[in-house]
Amino acid sequence: MTSSRSVLFIAITLTLAAAVSLSLAGCETLKTSKPIIPLKDYERLIAGRLDANYVGTATCLSACHYHDKIKKDFDASTMGAQLSKKSGLPTVDCESCHGPGSLAVEGLTPEKVKEDALAGKLTACDYKTLIDIRNLPAQAQSLICLKCHTGNATFNLHNWNAGSHAVNDVSCSDCHKVHVGPDLKINPREIGRMCEKCHQDIQALFALPSHHPLPENRVFCNDCHDPHGALGNHLLKRGTVKDTCILCHAEKSGPFVFEHAETMEDCSTCHSPHGSVNTRLLNVQVPFLCLQCHAGHRTSAKASAEAKGAFYTRCTDCHSQIHGSDLPSAAGRRRFTQ
Amino acid sequence: MKKLIMQSLLAAMILAPSAFGQEKPGQPDAPPAEEITQEEHYAFPTMAPEVRLFGGYRIVGSSGSGRADQYEYLHSSPVFGGEARIFSFPHRFHLDLDFKDKKDYFGDISYAYEDMVLFRGVNRTLFHNLDAVKLIDLNTATSSPGVSVRDADTRYGVRFGMSNVFLRFKTHDFPFHVYVDGTLIDRSGTQQQRSLLGSGYYNNIVRDSQSRNIDMQTKNVVVGMNSHLGPVEVDISHGEARLEVNGDKVLFDSYAASGGLAPRAAGEYPHNLLPEFKGSSNTLKLHTSYTGGIVASATFSKIERDNRDSGVQADYFIGAGEVSWTASNQIAFFLKYRHKEIDLDAPRQVTITDRTNPANSYAYPVESPIASMTDTLSAVARLRPLSGVTLLAEYAYENVRRSVSFEWSVPPSTQKNSASVSANLRIIKGLNLKTSYTHKTIEDPAYNTDPNRSDEARVALTWTPRPQITTLLSYTVLSEKRTDMHFVDAPDARRRDVNRNGLLGSITFLPLKDLSVTASYSYFDNKARQDIVYHDENGAARVDPFVPFKDMAHAYGLNVAYLPCKAVSLSASASHTIGSGTFYPADPNLTSPVSVALFSETKTRETIYSASGEYRFRNGYAVGMEYRYSDFRDVLDNPYNDLSNGRAHVVLLTFSKKW
Numbered sequence: 001m002t003s004s005r006s007v008l009f010i011a012i013t014l015t016l017a018a019a020v021s022l023s024l025a026g027c028e029t030l031k032t033s034k035p036i037i038p039l040k041d042y043e044r045l046i047a048g049r050l051d052a053n054y055v056g057t058a059t060c061l062s063a064c065h066y067h068d069k070i071k072k073d074f075d076a077s078t079m080g081a082q083l084s085k086k087s088g089l090p091t092v093d094c095e096s097c098h099g100p101g102s103l104a105v106e107g108l109t110p111e112k113v114k115e116d117a118l119a120g121k122l123t124a125c126d127y128k129t130l131i132d133i134r135n136l137p138a139q140a141q142s143l144i145c146l147k148c149h150t151g152n153a154t155f156n157l158h159n160w161n162a163g164s165h166a167v168n169d170v171s172c173s174d175c176h177k178v179h180v181g182p183d184l185k186i187n188p189r190e191i192g193r194m195c196e197k198c199h200q201d202i203q204a205l206f207a208l209p210s211h212h213p214l215p216e217n218r219v220f221c222n223d224c225h226d227p228h229g230a231l232g233n234h235l236l237k238r239g240t241v242k243d244t245c246i247l248c249h250a251e252k253s254g255p256f257v258f259e260h261a262e263t264m265e266d267c268s269t270c271h272s273p274h275g276s277v278n279t280r281l282l283n284v285q286v287p288f289l290c291l292q293c294h295a296g297h298r299t300s301a302k303a304s305a306e307a308k309g310a311f312y313t314r315c316t317d318c319h320s321q322i323h324g325s326d327l328p329s330a331a332g333r334r335r336f337t338q
Numbered sequence: 339m340k341k342l343i344m345q346s347l348l349a350a351m352i353l354a355p356s357a358f359g360q361e362k363p364g365q366p367d368a369p370p371a372e373e374i375t376q377e378e379h380y381a382f383p384t385m386a387p388e389v390r391l392f393g394g395y396r397i398v399g400s401s402g403s404g405r406a407d408q409y410e411y412l413h414s415s416p417v418f419g420g421e422a423r424i425f426s427f428p429h430r431f432h433l434d435l436d437f438k439d440k441k442d443y444f445g446d447i448s449y450a451y452e453d454m455v456l457f458r459g460v461n462r463t464l465f466h467n468l469d470a471v472k473l474i475d476l477n478t479a480t481s482s483p484g485v486s487v488r489d490a491d492t493r494y495g496v497r498f499g500m501s502n503v504f505l506r507f508k509t510h511d512f513p514f515h516v517y518v519d520g521t522l523i524d525r526s527g528t529q530q531q532r533s534l535l536g537s538g539y540y541n542n543i544v545r546d547s548q549s550r551n552i553d554m555q556t557k558n559v560v561v562g563m564n565s566h567l568g569p570v571e572v573d574i575s576h577g578e579a580r581l582e583v584n585g586d587k588v589l590f591d592s593y594a595a596s597g598g599l600a601p602r603a604a605g606e607y608p609h610n611l612l613p614e615f616k617g618s619s620n621t622l623k624l625h626t627s628y629t630g631g632i633v634a635s636a637t638f639s640k641i642e643r644d645n646r647d648s649g650v651q652a653d654y655f656i657g658a659g660e661v662s663w664t665a666s667n668q669i670a671f672f673l674k675y676r677h678k679e680i681d682l683d684a685p686r687q688v689t690i691t692d693r694t695n696p697a698n699s700y701a702y703p704v705e706s707p708i709a710s711m712t713d714t715l716s717a718v719a720r721l722r723p724l725s726g727v728t729l730l731a732e733y734a735y736e737n738v739r740r741s742v743s744f745e746w747s748v749p750p751s752t753q754k755n756s757a758s759v760s761a762n763l764r765i766i767k768g769l770n771l772k773t774s775y776t777h778k779t780i781e782d783p784a785y786n787t788d789p790n791r792s793d794e795a796r797v798a799l800t801w802t803p804r805p806q807i808t809t810l811l812s813y814t815v816l817s818e819k820r821t822d823m824h825f826v827d828a829p830d831a832r833r834r835d836v837n838r839n840g841l842l843g844s845i846t847f848l849p850l851k852d853l854s855v856t857a858s859y860s861y862f863d864n865k866a867r868q869d870i871v872y873h874d875e876n877g878a879a880r881v882d883p884f885v886p887f888k889d890m891a892h893a894y895g896l897n898v899a900y901l902p903c904k905a906v907s908l909s910a911s912a913s914h915t916i917g918s919g920t921f922y923p924a925d926p927n928l929t930s931p932v933s934v935a936l937f938s939e940t941k942t943r944e945t946i947y948s949a950s951g952e953y954r955f956r957n958g959y960a961v962g963m964e965y966r967y968s969d970f971r972d973v974l975d976n977p978y979n980d981l982s983n984g985r986a987h988v989v990l991l992t993f994s995k996k997w
Contacts, residue, residue, distance in 0.1 A: 043629075045667075076385055076425045081452075084427075090453075137667065137722075146628040153456075153506055153515040155564050155573040158623050161633040162660040162672040167718055169728060169762070187434070188446065188460065201798075201812055204842050204860035207893040209917050209942050209970070213409035218442075218464035231637060231658050231676065239639075239656050239678070248500070248523055250556040250581040251612055255645050255652040255707070257688050261748055262708055262740075262784060265680070269787055277862070277889045277917035278940070279469065279980055283787075284866065285938045288887045288921045292834075293786045295825055295879055296872030298540065301930040303875070306476035310483035310543060312934035313978055317473065317545045318534035326611050326648040328688055330538025330593065332600040332702030337534040338609040338690075 045140040046147075048099020048131045055101045057083050057093035064105075064113060064123050070179045079178070090148070097144050097178070103129035133173070141171035156228045163229025170198075175227065188220045195221045208275035210282075223247075224273070241266050245273075256324030258334040264324060290315045387997075391420035394962075394992035396438055403984030404467025404493060406970040410988060411465035411495075415439040417990065428452045438990075441465040441497040456506040461499070468494040468529050471980040473545050482536060486546040489530060496527035496552055514565040523556040531589065533609055537596035546591070553585030554612065562621075570624045579617040579643075587612050590693050602700055605692030613647035634661045648685065650707075655679040672718040682707035708748060709741040726764030733757050738784070747826055749782040768802040786825075786834065786868075789818035806848040814840040825871045828879040834868035852901035863890040874927060882925035889919025905956075910949040917942045918973075940981060941973040958997060964990040 061083075065071045074080045082092040095101055104125040116123040133141060142160075149157060160166055175186060175194060186194060192214050196203035206215050213219050221227075224237055224244050231239040238244045245267045246253035254264060263269045270289060271281045278285045287296070297311040316322055321336040329335035393416070400412040419436040430450040437443040442465050448458040470492055475485035499522075506517040528549050536544035562575025588611040595604040618641070625635035641654040657677040664670040684707050692698035716734035723729065736754040760774035778792045798812035818836040825831045844858035866887045874880050893915040900908045918941040928934050945968070952962035966988045972981040 150628040255650040313937035
C-alpha cells in the first residue's frame with residue numbers, strides 16, 4: 001500500500017511546482033483563467049448577439065424593471081449586491097447572463113417607459129435579441145453560471161462537469177432560481193420537493209413503512225447526496241456508501257477488532273436507504289437476510305417450536321453487534337454476540 | 339496503471355493550458371464593449387427588513403406503538419418560530435426558526451459581510467420513536483432456550499441533533515478563501531438492547547432485552563483553503579473527526595460458565611461495547627476551469643480512523659480523476675477514474691475479563707483483517723443526434739484486489755463490468771420518454787448477495803397533454819442471477835435468482851386555476867429464490883433448494899392544494915401503504931413442527947391523513963392549523979415479529995404576524 005504515498009507525493013510536488021511557477025509569472029497571470037481548449041460552440045451560444053453593445057444595468061433596472069419583483073428579489077440576492085461596485089464584489093449585472101442589451105432597448109426612451117408606467121402597463125423590450133436562456137442546451141445554461149463560478153469558494157462544483165446531473169442535462173437553473181431571491185441557496189426544507197420533481201421513483205420509496213424521515217422534513221436529500229457532483233456513485237456526499245452513512249451513524253463506522261468482512265464497506269448490502277417494506281430499512285426480512293450468506297443454526301423436524309423460534313426469528317436478538325464488535329463471543333470468536 | 343493515469347492527469351492539468359490555451363485565429367471577436375457607466379446611476383436600494391413571527395400550540399394524542407408517527411415527538415408542546423431577512427448592505431442576515439419542541443426543531447441562520455465573510459449555521463433535531471421488541475418464550479418450563487425481559491412496557495426513543503457551521507473568509511479582490519466546516523451530531527435517549535446471555539453455547543441460550551441509555555457525540559471539523567492559481571483551482575483541507583460515547587458505553591451481565599474448545603468461567607463480562615473513534619483526513623483537490631472544452635479534476639485524500647478502545651487502525655487512500663470533453667454541441671465524453679485502498683491494522687489478540695474476578699481473564703486470537711485495493715474506471719459518451727434526443731452510453735470496470743487470510747471466505751479478487759445505454763426522447767411536444775438498460779457481470783463476487791449477472795431496464799413516460807394535466811408512468815425491472823454462491827460447508831448450494839419490479843403512476847391536474855390535485859400509485863416487489871443452508875441436529879450442513887422470498891408494497895397517495903382567495907390557502911393529503919413479506923422454506927426440518935417462516939412473516943398497513951389551512955388578515959396577521967393522523971397496523975398481528983399497532987394525532991395551531 002505504499003503506492004498511495006507516492007501518488008500523494010507526486011500530486012503535492014506538482015501542485016507546489018505549479019504554484020511557484022505561477023507566482024513567478026505574477027498575479028496578473030494568476031487572474032486570467034483559460035480553459036484547456038476554448039469551447040467555441042457553447043461560448044457562442046452564451047455570448048449573445050455580437051452586433052449588440054452593453055447598455056448597463058441601470059438601463060434595465062432604472063427603466064423597464066424598476067418596479068417589478070424581479071428587481072426587488074435580485075437586489076436582495078448575493079448577485080444583486082454585486083450590481084454595485086461599492087460592494088467591492090466582482091461586478092455582475094443583467095447583461096452578464098442575458099447578453100448585451102442595446103438591440104433590446106433600441107427605440108425605447110425613458111419618456112416612453114414613463115408614459116407606459118403612468119398608463120399602468122409594462123414597456124416590452126425586444127427580448128428576442130437577448131440570449132434565449134430557457135431554450136439553451138442544459139450545458140450551455142450552466143456555462144452561464146460556471147464562467148464566474150469556476151473559482152467557487154466552497155469547491156462544491158469540483159465534480160460537477162462529469163457528474164451525473166451535468167451528464168444528464170441538468171443545469172444550474174433547474175434548481176437555483178436566480179430571480180427568486182433573496183438567496184440562491186435553497187431552503188433545506190424545500191430540497192425534497194425540488195428533487196422529487198425529477199426523482200419521483202425515489203420519492204415513492206419513502207412511502208414505504210420503514211424510511212428515513214424525508215417526507216417528515218427532518219432529513220433532507222442533501223444530507224446524503226451532493227447534487228453538484230461527487231466522488232462516489234449516486235452523487236453520494238462522501239466517496240462511498242459507508243462513508244456517507246457514518247456521517248450520522250458514526251458508531252457503526254469501525255474499525256472493529258471483529259469486522260463483518262467487507263460488507264460493512266457497503267451498507268446497502270443489507271439496507272435500502274430510501275425505504276423498505278421491512279423494519280430497519282432492511283433489504284429483506286431477517287432471518288432470510290442473514291440466510292442469504294450464512295448457514296442457519298442446528299434444527300430438525302424434531303426441534304421444538306421454541307427452539308425454532310429462538311434460532312429463526314431475528315438473528316440480531318443474539319448477534320446484536322452485527323455491525324462489528326471489539327469483544328469476542330463466549331467461544332472467543334467473531335460471532336458478534338458480545 | 340493508476341499511477342500512470344494520475345500522473346498523466348496532473349501533468350495535463352498543469353501543462354496543457356500553455357499548449358492549448360491560446361485562442362485560435364479566425365474566431366469571431368465580439369465588438370469592444372462600451373464603457374459601462376451605470377455605476378453612476380445605479381444605487382443599491384434601501385431594503386426594509388422582513389420579519390415574520392409565529393407562535394402556537396401543538397396538541398398530540400397517541401396510543402400503542404410509536405411507529406405510527408415514528409419521527410414525531412409524541413408530547414404536546416408550545417411552538418414558535420419565524421423568519422427574518424435583513425439586507426442592510428454590506429450586511430446580509432437571514433434567520434429561519436421552527437421550534438416544535440426542544441427535541442424537534444429547525445434553525446437556519448446565515449450572515450454575510452460583502453463577499454469577505456460568509457457564515458451559515460443550521461441546527462436541527464428530530465426525535466425517533468424506536469421499536470421495543472417483545473421477546474417471547476414459547477415454553478417457560480425449559481430454561482434454554484430462555485428469555486429474559488428486563489424492559490417490559492418500556493417505550494424507547496432517541497433525540498438526534500445535527501448542527502452544521504460553515505465560516506468562510508475571502509481576501510479582497512482575489513479569490514483566496516479560508517474556511518471552517520464543522521458538524522456536531524449528538525444522540526441521546528434510550529433504546530432497547532437485545533443480547534445473548536447464558537453461556538452463549540447451544541445448551542444454554544438466554545435472549546435478553548434491557549433498556550440502554552444513549553448519549554454520544556460525533557464531531558467533524560474541516561479546515562481548508564482554496565484559491566485560483568491560473569490554470570487550476572486548488573483546495574487543500576484537513577479534517578478531524580471524533581466519536582465520543584457517554585451514557586451506557588458498555589454493558590456488563592452475568593454469563594454462565596461455558597465449556598467447549600474455549601472454556602470460560604462464570605462471571606460478569608462486558609458486552610455490546612460502543613467504542614470511541616478518532617479520525618483525520620487530508621485532502622487535495624485540483625480542477626481546471628469549468629468553462630473549457632476539456633475540464634479535468636483530481637482528488638487525493640488520505641484518511642485515518644482509529645478505534646480508541648481496541649486500538650484498531652484503518653487507513654484509507656482515495657485518488658480520483660475526471661475528465662470531460664465536449665467535442666461539440668452534439669457529442670461529449672466523460673471519463674472517471676477512482677482508486678481506493680483500505681488497510682486495517684488490528685491487534686493479534688483480544689482479552690476479555692470477568693469484572694467480579696479479574697483472574698478470569700481470557701485472550702483470544704484475532705483474524706488478520708481484510709485489506710483491499712479498488713480501481714474503477716468509467717467512460718460515458720453523450721450524443722445528441724437530433725433536437726430533443728439525447729443518448730448516453732456508459733461502460734464501467736471495477737477491479738477489487740484483496741489481501742485476505744484463509745479464515746475469510748472471500749475471494750482474493752473481484753472484477754465487475756457494467757455497460758448501460760439510455761435515451762431521453764421528446765417524442766412530441768409534451769410527451770417525453772426516458773429509457774435505460776444496464777447489463778452487469780461480476781466475476782468472483784465476494785458475497786452471496788452479489789450476482790454473477792444482472793440486467794436492469796427502466797422506462798419513464800411523462801405526458802402533458804394540456805398545461806393543466808401532467809402524467810407520469812414509470813416502470814423498472816431488475817433481474818439478477820448467481821450460479822456460484824459460496825457457503826462454507828455446503829458446496830452444492832450455489833443458485834440464486836432475484837427479480838424486482840417497480841411501477842409508479844401519477845397524475846396532476848388543475849381543474850381550477852387555484853386548485854391542484856395529484857393522485858399517485860406505486861407498486862414494488864422483490865422476489866428472491868435461492869438455496870439456503872442450515873445445520874441438522876448432527877451438525878451436518880443441509881440445503882433447502884431454491885427457497886422463495888417475496889416482499890411487496892402498494893402505496894396510494896392523494897394531494898389537494900387550493901387557494902380559494904388571496905387570503906386563504908388550504909391543502910389536504912391522504913396516503914395508504916400496504917406492505918407484506920415472507921419466505922417459503924420446503925425442507926421438513928425447517929417446516930416441522932412449525933415453519934421457521936412463521937416467526938418473521940409480516941403484513942402491515944399504514945394510513946396517513948393530513949390537512950392544513952391558513953387565513954391571512956390584511957394587516958399581516960394570520961392564523962393557521964395543521965392536522966395529521968397516522969395509523970399503523972400489524973395486519974397479521976404476528977406476536978413474533980417486531981411490529982405492533984399504533985395511532986397518533988397531531989394538531990398544530992399557529993398565529994403569525996408579518997412585518
